[in-house]
Amino acid sequence: MQKITIRFALCWSLLLYGIIQVTEANFFTHGKSGVQCGENKCLSQVPCKNQKCVCPYRGFGTFLCPPHATDFCVIFNDPVIHGFDISRVEVPINNKVLMAHVESHACGATGPQPAIHEVGCDTRIFAWGEKRRGKLFIRGLEVKLLAYKGFDVYNHAVRIRAHINADGKYEFIEEGNRNFFGNLPYGPPVKTNIPGLGEVKTVYNQEDNIAVVDISVCGVTAGIRGVDFSGKYDFRSQVPGVYVTVDRSCFPRFLSVEKSVCAPPAGQGLSLIEQKSELEYRLGQTVPLQIFMMIKVLTGDAFQDFPNAAPILETLTETAQECDEKQLVEALPLCLFIIHRPLFLNCWDYSRNGNKALSLLDKCIFSLCDTNAPTCDEVKTQVALSKCGRYAPVKDSILQHSCYFD
Numbered sequence: 001m002q003k004i005t006i007r008f009a010l011c012w013s014l015l016l017y018g019i020i021q022v023t024e025a026n027f028f029t030h031g032k033s034g035v036q037c038g039e040n041k042c043l044s045q046v047p048c049k050n051q052k053c054v055c056p057y058r059g060f061g062t063f064l065c066p067p068h069a070t071d072f073c074v075i076f077n078d079p080v081i082h083g084f085d086i087s088r089v090e091v092p093i094n095n096k097v098l099m100a101h102v103e104s105h106a107c108g109a110t111g112p113q114p115a116i117h118e119v120g121c122d123t124r125i126f127a128w129g130e131k132r133r134g135k136l137f138i139r140g141l142e143v144k145l146l147a148y149k150g151f152d153v154y155n156h157a158v159r160i161r162a163h164i165n166a167d168g169k170y171e172f173i174e175e176g177n178r179n180f181f182g183n184l185p186y187g188p189p190v191k192t193n194i195p196g197l198g199e200v201k202t203v204y205n206q207e208d209n210i211a212v213v214d215i216s217v218c219g220v221t222a223g224i225r226g227v228d229f230s231g232k233y234d235f236r237s238q239v240p241g242v243y244v245t246v247d248r249s250c251f252p253r254f255l256s257v258e259k260s261v262c263a264p265p266a267g268q269g270l271s272l273i274e275q276k277s278e279l280e281y282r283l284g285q286t287v288p289l290q291i292f293m294m295i296k297v298l299t300g301d302a303f304q305d306f307p308n309a310a311p312i313l314e315t316l317t318e319t320a321q322e323c324d325e326k327q328l329v330e331a332l333p334l335c336l337f338i339i340h341r342p343l344f345l346n347c348w349d350y351s352r353n354g355n356k357a358l359s360l361l362d363k364c365i366f367s368l369c370d371t372n373a374p375t376c377d378e379v380k381t382q383v384a385l386s387k388c389g390r391y392a393p394v395k396d397s398i399l400q401h402s403c404y405f406d
Contacts, residue, residue: 025173025174025175025188025189026171026172026173026174027171027172027174027204027211028165028169028170028171028172029169029170029172029204029205029206029209030168030169030170030209031044031170031205031206031207031208031209032207033207033208033209033237033238034046034048034053034207034208035047035048036048036237037051037052037053037061037062038051038052039237040053040062040237040238040239041062041237041238042061042062043061043062043063043064043065043208044207044208046061046065048061059072060074060076060082060239062238062239063076063210063225063239063241063243064223064243064245066245067245067247069247069248069249070245070246070247070248071084071245071246071248071252071265072084072243072244072245072246073099073100073243073244073262074241074242074243075093075099075127075138075241075242075243075261076239076240076241077135077136077137077138077227077240077241078090078092078132078135078136078137079091079092079093079129079136079137079138081261081262081293083261083262083263083264083271083272084100084246084254084262084263084264084265084268085263085264085265085266085271085272087263087271087272087273089272089289089290089293090290091261091290091293091294091297092129092136092294092297092336092339092340093127093128093129093136093138093261093297094128094129094130094131094136094310094313094339094353094354094358095128095129095297095298095302095304095309095310095313095316095317096126096127096128096140096142096302096303096304096305096306096309096313097126097127097128097261097296097297097300097302098124098125098126098256098259098260098261098300098301098302099125099126099127099222099242099244099260099261099262100123100124100125100244100246100254100260100262101122101123101124101125101254101255101256101259101260101301102121102122102123102124102125102218102219102220102246102252102253102254102255103120103121103122103123103252103253103255104120104121104123104218104219104220104246104247104250104251104252104253105119105120105121105218105219105250105251106119106120106121106147106149106194106197106217106218106250107197107216107217107218107219107247107249107250119147119148119149119150119197120147120148121145121146121147121148121215121217121218121219121220122145122146122147123143123144123145123215123218123220124143124144124145124256125141125142125143125220125222125244126141126142126143126144126302127140127141127142127224127242128140128142128306128309130308130352130353130354131345131349131351131352131353131354131357132227132228135342135345136339136354137227137240138224138227138240138241138242139161139162139163139226139227140159140160140161140162140224140306140307141159141160141162141211141213141222141223141224141242142157142158142159142160142182142306143156143157143158143213143215143222144156144157144181144182145157145182145192145200145215145218146180146181147194147200147217147218149194149195149196149197152195154178154192154194154200155177155178155179155180155181155182155192156176156178156182156190156192156200156215157176157177157178157179157181157182157186158174158175158176158189158190158202158213159174159175159176159186159306159307160172160173160174160175160202160211160213160224161173161226161307162211162224162225162226162227162240163226163227163228164226164227164228170209170225170226171226172204172211172224172226174189174202174211175187175188175189176188176189176190176202177190178190178192184305189202194217197217198216198217199217200214200215200217200218201214202214205223208225208238209225209226209238210223210224210225211223211224211225216247218250219246219247219248219249219250219252220244220245220246220247220250220252221244221245222242222243222244222245223242223243224241224242224243225238225239225240225241225242226240227240244262246265252268253268254268254269256301257269257270257275258275258296259296259299259300259301260296260300260301261293261296261297261300263275272289272292272293273289275292276289276292279292279295279325279329282325283325283326283329285326285329287329288333291329291332291333291336294332294336295320295325295328295329295332298316298317298320298321299317299320299321304317308352308353309353310353310354310355310358311355312355312358312359312362313358315362316358316361316362316365319362319365319366319369320365322369323365323369324369327368327369328365328369330368331364331365331368331369332365333396334364334368334396334397334398334400334401335361335364335365335368335397335398336361337392337393337397338357338360338361338364339354339357339358339361341391341392341393343391344388344391344392345357347387347388347391348360348386348388360379360382360383363375363378363379364379364398367379367398367403368398368401371405373403373404373405376398376401376403377403379398380398380399380401380403383398383399384399
């Protein structure tokens with residue numbers, strides 16, 4: 001993909017409420033956002049009250065203030081997922097995950113089109129992470145849309161990588177295609193016009209340094225703000241993360257709930273706690289919320305085909321998917337320190353994609369799911385004899401396991 005540097009021209013035809021449309025693969029913003037409010041900055045036009053950025057309705061004034069009658073999910077760093085159901089759970093994300101899968105009626109300028117018009121949308125939103133100083137941060141956003149109007153079908157896919165570059169500017173690398181359901185390969189960014197409804201496109205909020213995939217014709221938007229992965233610039237001032245918003249007036253239905261990390265809003269399916277309770281009922285044991293979410297992360301409906309993905313990811317997700325539910329619930333608490341303890345992760349693996357650490361995680365999960373004593377002993381020996389062993393917990397980890405299986 002060709003990289004093209006964009007320089008801003010203060011031209012009225014390009015400026016509209018602080019949003020500028022991109023037509024090239026690389027885009028840079030360097031906005032100062034809103035007022036300083038404690039250690040963070042508010043979004044532009046969002047006030048600071050009592051050291052808190054306050055949205056008009058609800059949301060997070062440092063990152064997203066959605067309109068009224070809109071449901072939203074946000075993943076902040078290092079990954080904390082705030083679901084559509086107002087759930088909150090911290091979980092490490094280094095692979096690509098399905099955030100949400102939404103079916104809705106298309107929404108034109110005059111509001112939702114009646115169902116008899118046979119106008120609808122199927123939208124899937126994905127995100128993936130990358131390692132930064134021993135922690136994991138959201139690096140990419142992918143959105144795939146299939147819209148139909150009568151017998152006409154429209155496909156639109158966009159993939160955006162976001163970070164702060166060496167000059168301290170927010171850099172977005174955007175790719176797109178109109179392949180069926182966004183299947184590979186990707187190419188230059190695209191815009192898709194749905195006659196009588198509007199345009200699907202990516203826009204860039206220059207002030208707040210957020211890339212927004214605008215599918216408002218279907219009642220959906222998704223956005224991302226990057227982080228400085230080199231550790232040179234402060235990433236707390238403008239909070240990084242990724243979000244999805246869904247307009248209730250477009251009659252949305254939340255699909256693939258069991259595979260999505262963003263639990264649906266009330267009345268649209270089981271909440272995160274209810275999903276966890278179902279698993280606990282099946283297994284006859286308590287499952288910690290973080291472990292339940294990690295099962296979703298590793299077994300969700302996403303191909304690990306994002307740029308610079310660790311080669312081991314497909315194997316890791318297959319290992320988790322093929323593991324018996326009960327064994328996976330028991331294995332994860334003993335293995336997750338590998339990617340969840342910053343000191344150990346940073347010591348074990350200096351790479352951005354975390355392939356070495358993820359390979360160890362895969363081996364750890366496999367040994368316990370497959371009741372493979374030699375592999376279990378190998379993992380214990382590798383960790384114990386390494387210089388990183390001092391950062392690994394002995395209690396409640398594979399290091400305490402006997403590696404003896406009946």
